[in-house]
Amino acid sequence: MPVLTATSRREIEVHRFPVLVYALVPLAALVLQAWLPRVLGRYAWFDLPLVVVVYFAMGRPSPIQGTIMGCILGIFEDALTQHAIGINGVAKTIVGFLSSSFGIRLDVENHTVRVLLTLALSLVSSGLYFFVYRILLGLSMEWDWINTLFIALGNTVVALILFPFLDRFRIRD
Amino acid sequence: MEPFIVRYRNLLVLLALLAVQIVGLATQVHKTDTGRMSLDPRDSGSVRLLRLWAEAVVAPPERLFHFGGSSFTDLWRNYVDLRHVREQNQQLQQTVDRLRFEQAALLEDARQGQRLQGLFNFQQQYLYKTLAAQVIGSSGAAQSRVFYIDKGSSDGLQHDMAVISPAGIVGKVRDVFPHTSQILVINDQSSGAGVILETTRIRGILRGNALGQPQIVSIISDNRIKPGERVLTAGGDQIFPRGLPVGVVDKVVRDPERDGFINVIVKPYAALDRLDEVLVITSMEPRFPPDQQQDMAESEAIKGAEVQQEEAQKKASQIMAERLPGLIDPNLPADQQPLNDSTPPPPVVHTVQPLRPDRFTPGNATGVTSGQTSAPANSTPSRTP
Numbered sequence: 001m002p003v004l005t006a007t008s009r010r011e012i013e014v015h016r017f018p019v020l021v022y023a024l025v026p027l028a029a030l031v032l033q034a035w036l037p038r039v040l041g042r043y044a045w046f047d048l049p050l051v052v053v054v055y056f057a058m059g060r061p062s063p064i065q066g067t068i069m070g071c072i073l074g075i076f077e078d079a080l081t082q083h084a085i086g087i088n089g090v091a092k093t094i095v096g097f098l099s100s101s102f103g104i105r106l107d108v109e110n111h112t113v114r115v116l117l118t119l120a121l122s123l124v125s126s127g128l129y130f131f132v133y134r135i136l137l138g139l140s141m142e143w144d145w146i147n148t149l150f151i152a153l154g155n156t157v158v159a160l161i162l163f164p165f166l167d168r169f170r171i172r173d
Numbered sequence: 174m175e176p177f178i179v180r181y182r183n184l185l186v187l188l189a190l191l192a193v194q195i196v197g198l199a200t201q202v203h204k205t206d207t208g209r210m211s212l213d214p215r216d217s218g219s220v221r222l223l224r225l226w227a228e229a230v231v232a233p234p235e236r237l238f239h240f241g242g243s244s245f246t247d248l249w250r251n252y253v254d255l256r257h258v259r260e261q262n263q264q265l266q267q268t269v270d271r272l273r274f275e276q277a278a279l280l281e282d283a284r285q286g287q288r289l290q291g292l293f294n295f296q297q298q299y300l301y302k303t304l305a306a307q308v309i310g311s312s313g314a315a316q317s318r319v320f321y322i323d324k325g326s327s328d329g330l331q332h333d334m335a336v337i338s339p340a341g342i343v344g345k346v347r348d349v350f351p352h353t354s355q356i357l358v359i360n361d362q363s364s365g366a367g368v369i370l371e372t373t374r375i376r377g378i379l380r381g382n383a384l385g386q387p388q389i390v391s392i393i394s395d396n397r398i399k400p401g402e403r404v405l406t407a408g409g410d411q412i413f414p415r416g417l418p419v420g421v422v423d424k425v426v427r428d429p430e431r432d433g434f435i436n437v438i439v440k441p442y443a444a445l446d447r448l449d450e451v452l453v454i455t456s457m458e459p460r461f462p463p464d465q466q467q468d469m470a471e472s473e474a475i476k477g478a479e480v481q482q483e484e485a486q487k488k489a490s491q492i493m494a495e496r497l498p499g500l501i502d503p504n505l506p507a508d509q510q511p512l513n514d515s516t517p518p519p520p521v522v523h524t525v526q527p528l529r530p531d532r533f534t535p536g537n538a539t540g541v542t543s544g545q546t547s548a549p550a551n552s553t554p555s556r557t558p
Contacts, residue, residue: 037311085201093190100183
């Protein structure tokens with residue numbers, strides 16, 4: 001299957017970006033994630049930091065970078081809420097690790113693969129958040145799965161627009 | 174053969190990061206008296222530091238976004254103007270466009286002016302001391318309904334202050350930073366406000382559900398609760414003053430966890446998702462309008478005069494008492510003076526004097542011996558015929 005051809009490490013294309021992109025894009029994602037719900041109200045169905053984690057983690061051959069980026073952005077998101085710090089952190093750490101792992105095995109140049117991966121990882125992230133909050137910490141919380149699905153679909157739409165845009169900043173060898 | 178650490182370094186890093194975060198999470202929750210797990214209401218020092226850093230990174234750009242809106246409009250308009258200079262053939266159309274932009278900007282300014290005027294009027298007639306603040310950002314997480322305002326500890330804000338709007342209550346201050354504050358909205362699942370239904374006088378606790386709707390939870394099923402009934406603050410939570418409007422009953426649903434109980438979904442008066450300005454109640458000390466303040470000042474003045482007059486009377490009676498010899502004994506110490514004696518005086522017994530002396534009257538018994546019949550003092554002596 002042409003989509004799943006990255007079987008050896010030689011075939012894996014490493015995405016490199018200027019340092020400013022690594023610094024500013026996650027920061028912009030965090031700021032916009034905090035600001036846009038004010039404008040869009042209840043229709044803010046997206047998680048920009050998650051999309052950014054998935055994008056950068058998929059382009060690196062080592063899962064460590066994706067894991068650390070997911071951890072930092074997740075903790076940052078938690079710090080802006082009133083919830084315990086680490087719930088999003090755990091979820092996005094695992095998502096970062098999985099994105100990198102899939103990035104090694106799948107052809108992440110294919111837009112369909114990237115978008116579907118974003119959809120799947122969004123649902124995984126929500127599931128992990130629910131698991132940590134309800135099962136690991138034992139806290140009571142109602143969960144709206146329809147809203148979760150909308151957020152996953154919203155992330156997919158954002159990925160469709162954002163990924164080609166960020167590809168423009170990639171350093172070509 | 175690769176060393177173990179090198180071979181599994183990816184997995185080891187993942188596990189290490191997860192372990193650190195899980196340990197950190199464990200320190201932020203505790204078991205309540207009811208046996209349920211709960212988040213600590215107050216953050217520990219390290220958690221607060223993380224929140225402070227996050228807020229310090231996010232708040233300045235948010236402020237820029239918020240207050241730079243008009244600047245962006247100006248920039249855009251200038252851009253349009255430049256294009257207007259270059260393309261003379263579209264002059265008229267672009268002028269119309271520019272006027273439309275201006276009209277939209279003015280309309281927005283007028284709306285904002287009206288909103289602020291309404292807020293100001295409300296603040297003026299409101300009984301408690303309040304501070305107006307602008308909403309600058311949110312948490313960004315779907316499960317967390319908090320937002321940030323542009324006032325903080327430097328403006329006198331403190332933890333647990335009530336946040337309201339002219340329409341109704343909004344939430345409470347959860348965390349205070351030097352120049353911003355985090356507001357926990359009433360439709361968050363971890364919020365709680367004491368409320369009362371206006372007509373049926375049923376009390377309950379208001380908190381959010383998964384859909385972000387405020388609801389009064391765990392009320393015993395009652396057929397009298399109907400949609401449209403007003404919900405007010407009950408005042409028992411020490412945060413919201415009593416009687417503030419909250420919303421109206423939207424619908425009544427069964428409590429999924431307990432039979433015989435219901436949850437009352439409330440439609441809030443305040444537009445919780447689209448707030449621009451809010452008021453923070455900084456002091457629960459009543460603050461009255463100028464005319465009432467004048468009335469109160471006059472009352473205080475009259476009362477003060479009465480008090481002074483009373484004091485003068487007291488002083489005069491004290492001087493009089495000092496001059497009276499029976500009330501001040503020079504041989505006794507000051508604390509044993511009769512003047513200071515607070516013990517009640519013995520009751521005065523008024524003995525009714527008998528018309529004729531008898532042996533029952535106190536003081537006369539000694540003059541009568543047993544077996545004798547006392548003769549009345551004023552009786553005439555008996556005569557022998």
